[in-house]
Amino acid sequence: MTPRSTLHALEPMGQGTAQCESLLSYFCRLAVSHSVSTTDLAKFVVDRAGHDIRRDFVWQQRNLSGVGESARTWAAWLSELTGVGNLDALTLSAWSAVLPSRGLAPRRSHWCPHCLREDKESGSPPYFRLSWEVGPVQACYRHKVALVETCPHCNEVHVRHHGGIVVPGWCTRCGGFLGDADTIPAEPPALWVARQVEDWIAHQMNTSGMPEATTVLATLDALILGLDAGRYASFARRIGQAKSTVHGWLKKGGQPSLVAYLGMALHAGLSLDHVIRGDFAGWKPPTPAEQLVLDLGAGTHVKRDAPREHDWSAMRKELEGFLKLPDPISVAEAGRRLGVDDRHLYLRANDLARSLGERWKQHMLRQKTLHRDLAKSHLRAAYPEITNAGRPFNLTEVRQVVPAAVLSAVEGMFGLIQEVRDEPG
Numbered sequence: 001m002t003p004r005s006t007l008h009a010l011e012p013m014g015q016g017t018a019q020c021e022s023l024l025s026y027f028c029r030l031a032v033s034h035s036v037s038t039t040d041l042a043k044f045v046v047d048r049a050g051h052d053i054r055r056d057f058v059w060q061q062r063n064l065s066g067v068g069e070s071a072r073t074w075a076a077w078l079s080e081l082t083g084v085g086n087l088d089a090l091t092l093s094a095w096s097a098v099l100p101s102r103g104l105a106p107r108r109s110h111w112c113p114h115c116l117r118e119d120k121e122s123g124s125p126p127y128f129r130l131s132w133e134v135g136p137v138q139a140c141y142r143h144k145v146a147l148v149e150t151c152p153h154c155n156e157v158h159v160r161h162h163g164g165i166v167v168p169g170w171c172t173r174c175g176g177f178l179g180d181a182d183t184i185p186a187e188p189p190a191l192w193v194a195r196q197v198e199d200w201i202a203h204q205m206n207t208s209g210m211p212e213a214t215t216v217l218a219t220l221d222a223l224i225l226g227l228d229a230g231r232y233a234s235f236a237r238r239i240g241q242a243k244s245t246v247h248g249w250l251k252k253g254g255q256p257s258l259v260a261y262l263g264m265a266l267h268a269g270l271s272l273d274h275v276i277r278g279d280f281a282g283w284k285p286p287t288p289a290e291q292l293v294l295d296l297g298a299g300t301h302v303k304r305d306a307p308r309e310h311d312w313s314a315m316r317k318e319l320e321g322f323l324k325l326p327d328p329i330s331v332a333e334a335g336r337r338l339g340v341d342d343r344h345l346y347l348r349a350n351d352l353a354r355s356l357g358e359r360w361k362q363h364m365l366r367q368k369t370l371h372r373d374l375a376k377s378h379l380r381a382a383y384p385e386i387t388n389a390g391r392p393f394n395l396t397e398v399r400q401v402v403p404a405a406v407l408s409a410v411e412g413m414f415g416l417i418q419e420v421r422d423e424p425g
Contacts, residue, residue: 005083006048008033012090013127016205018142018198019115022065023075023090025128028166030082032125037164049077065133067092068101089205090130098211098276100255105135109160110147112140116169116179126169126179128160131198136259139186141194152181153394155414180396193262196272203273215278216256220249222278223264226285239263310340312348319345319352328363331356371409372416378402379420393421 010030013021031041062070071091079087088094092104111132119126131137132147139146151159153176163172170177186194220232228234236246240263241256248254256264265275269286273279315338322334331353335342345353382401383393391397395413407413 005081007078007081009083012084012087013124014129015086015089016202018131018202020130020201021090021127022130022133023071023078023087024064024133024161025168026087026090027064027074027078028161028168029125029127030078031165032167038161038166039164045074045077045081048081063101063105063133065091065130066101066104067096067099072096092130092134092204094204094210095276097213098216098255099261100257103135103257103259105133106137107135108149108157109162110138110149111160111178112143112145113148113152113179113181113183114143114145115140116177120169120177120179128168130201131194134197134258136262137194137197139190139194141191141198143183144186144191145183146186146190148178148181148183150181151176151178152396153177153392176394176396192266196262196265197258199271200273200276211277213253216249216253219264219275219278219280220246220256222280222283223268223275226283227267238267310344310348315340316349316352319349319356323352323355323359328359329356330360368411371406375402375406375410375413375416376420378406379417380423383420393417 007030010026010033012026013019015021027041028038031038034041036044062074064071064074071093072088075088075091075093079085092099109132111128115129116126137147149157151157151171151174153171154174156171156173159171159173160178161168161172166172169179224230224232224235227238232246232250233243236243239260241260245254245260249256261275262272264270265272267286268275268283270280270283274283318338319334322329322337329337331345332342334353334356335345338345342353345356379398379402382398385401386393386397395417398413398417399407410416
């Protein structure tokens with residue numbers, strides 16, 4: 001009989017789809033299911049595997065979802081202890097023969113608030129997507145927004161899973177729900193990268209034709225010949241790599257980075273999945289669009305206007321008048337009104353320009369103080385209303401009762417909310 005698993009046989013989320021869970025997320029959810037910290041679970045797993053643990057052991061320093069040895073090892077350990085097979089599908093370890101770990105992991109942990117919110121609203125546990133563990137991915141293709149790396153409640157970074165106790169979807173610093181974060185639309189290039197990587201992840205369960213080390217050379221030969229007639233220097237410029245880098249791939253058996261593979265896919269008109277697998281069946285190099293010849297009226301000379309002469313004596317008088325206005329104006333605004341570049345004011349009327357600048361600076365400082373005092377009065381009035389209702393006094397709740405115009409006029413709103421929260425009485 002198959003023995004019972006040592007750990008909870010937790011089912012991975014989204015396996016075999018573009019929304020595939022990362023092994024990092026699976027490990028954190030496994031700790032939650034056993035009501036233990038991620039640190040204690042990591043030590044238990046390593047101990048059961050018969051490995052010694054250094055005193056400074058930090059599990060977050062292992063890239064559990066990448067292509068390196070840690071990903072393969074931890075996937076195997078967790079499969080053994082949970083009885084759940086194919087946990088390596090929650091990593092990118094299947095591509096280690098053709099993809100280096102260098103530059104693959106993101107510099108900061110990030111997430112899509114919409115994905116986490118949908119998980120929560122559907123009754124499923126929120127989890128981290130494998131695509132979020134890929135450095136070049138900066139957007140969620142499903143929701144067309146840029147990924148977020150700052151907690152909406154405490155405004156801190158590195159709060160997704162960097163902690164002793166991690167509940168995926170909640171901040172490890174303040175405990176706020178990370179799905180509450182505001183988002184901005186993603187730029188088209190970021191969406192293209194996200195789509196390529198998500199499709200690649202969705203198809204990685206297809207184990208037929210997994211690439212080997214020799215696939216890299218075959219891929220490069222096909223693309224260099226098809227796109228640049230065998231000239232690898234031209235190919236290097238095309239995909240944004242140094243000539244020496246491509247030479248190393250060809251002569252020393254190096255592995256292109258994921259960014260390089262994306263560049264190849266873009267110029268070849270293929271998907272990232274096809275390029276990494278070396279699948280060029282039926283591929284034909286894109287045909288460059290023929291450049292149209294336009295009749296631009298060769299030989300026609302357009303006479304230019306003579307350079308404008310500035311009457312700096314008259315302009316100085318106007319600047320003196322600007323200094324007497326009841327409402328200060330900036331040097332940039334003065335230049336606009338005079339029809340000159342504001343840099344010229346510093347060069348030709350330095351004393352008056354600096355006076356205007358200082359007057360504007362003092363005006364902005366006074367306005368900043370007024371806006372801050374106004375916002376503070378609104379926050380003090382909102383504090384009892386929010387706390388008496390049993391709600392946390394944070395930016396999310398403050399936005400419900402304080403006018404947006406008041407909040408947007410103040411920098412450092414998180415600090416101001418903290419000041420009001422810490423006031424005696």
